[in-house]
Amino acid sequence: MNSTPIKTALIAIAAVIALQLVGGLLFMVSGTYNIAADEPHLKPVRWMLQAGRTRAIQMRSRGLHPPNLRDPSLLKRGLVLYRQNCQPCHGGPGTANEQIGRGIDPKPPPLLTASNKWDDSELFWIISHGLKLSGMPGFAPRLSETDLWGIVAFLRRVVLLSPAEYKRLTSAEDLGADDPLLNWPSNNDYGFAQLKAQGDAKRGLELLQSYGCISCHMVPGLAHQRSAGPPLTRFAERQYIAGSLVNVPSNAVAWITNPKQFKPQTLMPNLNVQPAEALHIAAYLYTSGSSDRLTALERNLQIAKESSTPKLN
Ligand code: HEC
Numbered sequence: 001m002n003s004t005p006i007k008t009a010l011i012a013i014a015a016v017i018a019l020q021l022v023g024g025l026l027f028m029v030s031g032t033y034n035i036a037a038d039e040p041h042l043k044p045v046r047w048m049l050q051a052g053r054t055r056a057i058q059m060r061s062r063g064l065h066p067p068n069l070r071d072p073s074l075l076k077r078g079l080v081l082y083r084q085n086c087q088p089c090h091g092g093p094g095t096a097n098e099q100i101g102r103g104i105d106p107k108p109p110p111l112l113t114a115s116n117k118w119d120d121s122e123l124f125w126i127i128s129h130g131l132k133l134s135g136m137p138g139f140a141p142r143l144s145e146t147d148l149w150g151i152v153a154f155l156r157r158v159v160l161l162s163p164a165e166y167k168r169l170t171s172a173e174d175l176g177a178d179d180p181l182l183n184w185p186s187n188n189d190y191g192f193a194q195l196k197a198q199g200d201a202k203r204g205l206e207l208l209q210s211y212g213c214i215s216c217h218m219v220p221g222l223a224h225q226r227s228a229g230p231p232l233t234r235f236a237e238r239q240y241i242a243g244s245l246v247n248v249p250s251n252a253v254a255w256i257t258n259p260k261q262f263k264p265q266t267l268m269p270n271l272n273v274q275p276a277e278a279l280h281i282a283a284y285l286y287t288s289g290s291s292d293r294l295t296a297l298e299r300n301l302q303i304a305k306e307s308s309t310p311k312l313n
């Protein structure tokens with residue numbers, strides 16, 4: 001019978017798998033695997049946990065219906081709750097997390113960048129239920145559904161706040177619902193449309209060279225001379241310009257044309273770059289790094305424009 005070798009092979013494979021399972025189980029119960037939170041997971045364990053986590057969140061958050069997240073009263077609610085419940089672990093614009101948020105593994109990520117990769121329903125789900133095998137707690141038992149959507153609303157707005165604006169919002173005694181920071185700018189697109197229509201990255205590269213920006217900055221694609229200023233690599237991913245302005249096209253142009261208007265003491269000189277030229281330069285700088293952050297910001301602003309009359313008690 002020629003099925004015998006196949007049978008033997010199958011039994012051998014099954015035995016190996018069984019041994020591995022038993023081995024894995026013994027490894028886990030033996031206490032060899034370090035579960036201390038001040039030591040990161042082994043790479044394969046981390047990969048497995050993360051891949052499974054993303055799929056699980058996507059699947060379970062389907063069918064949720066977000067309310068109008070542009071409602072200022074919802075935003076205000078979210079702001080207060082964020083400061084109380086999230087900032088201690090995740091920090092905020094220009095605000096580091098507190099002692100309790102350190103020494104957790106996986107580390108609480110800065111939400112200004114992490115929230116970009118989730119849609120509104122997925123964020124709602126994460127905040128409601130928390131994440132197993134991590135320090136991320138679920139808030140559904142304590143907070144109402146409106147509260148939870150309020151936090152999602154605030155996460156969408158906070159990515160466009162500068163450290164100074166965040167400080168003003170979180171330290172205000174009482175905020176009026178008409179506070180501009182709690183309202184979405186309906187006619188300000190932060191220069192995205194102009195960048196798309198007129199920004200010429202190729203021209204930008206030439207200008208970076210001719211203005212001598214490389215005498216202080218490392219610029220991707222150009223030989224670099226000295227580093228008196230920060231490297232301009234992965235510029236699209238950066239949340240702030242000079243630590244103080246939200247990194248959006250209009251601010252990049254404003255900074256490049258006249259940095260001293262924002263920081264009189266800055267070592268970056270006014271080089272008399274014209275706004276149209278600065279737009280080309282920004283177009284080039286934004287080709288460096290992942291565009292996820294900018295795409296998410298632009299989508300946010302588009303939704304803000306579309307949602308006309310906000311309503312929610
Ligand atoms: C006790 C600390 C702690 C508190 C409080 C906390 N988180 Fe987290 N959070 C974490 C940790 C740790 C992770 C990382 C989990 C992981 O990577 O598996 C996390 C992850 C997340 C993620 C997923 C981020 C990503 O990388 O995909 C979101 C979104 C989030 N938290 C939102 C919030 C919000 C909103 C609040 C407040 C309502 C909050 N968290 C409060 C510790 C905390």
Ligand code: HEC
Pocket residue numbers: 208211212213214215216217228229230231232238240241242243252255256263265266267268269271273281
């Ligand atoms: C004499 C040196 C010098 C020159 C020349 C210079 N910069 Fe700067 N630049 C700096 C310094 C220093 C900073 C940091 C500013 C701060 O935080 O105060 C900076 C910051 C920046 C930033 C913000 C980067 C970040 O990560 O926050 C951008 C963008 C920038 N420069 C673009 C340019 C461009 C474009 C040119 C050429 C037109 C240029 N710089 C020429 C010194 C220079």
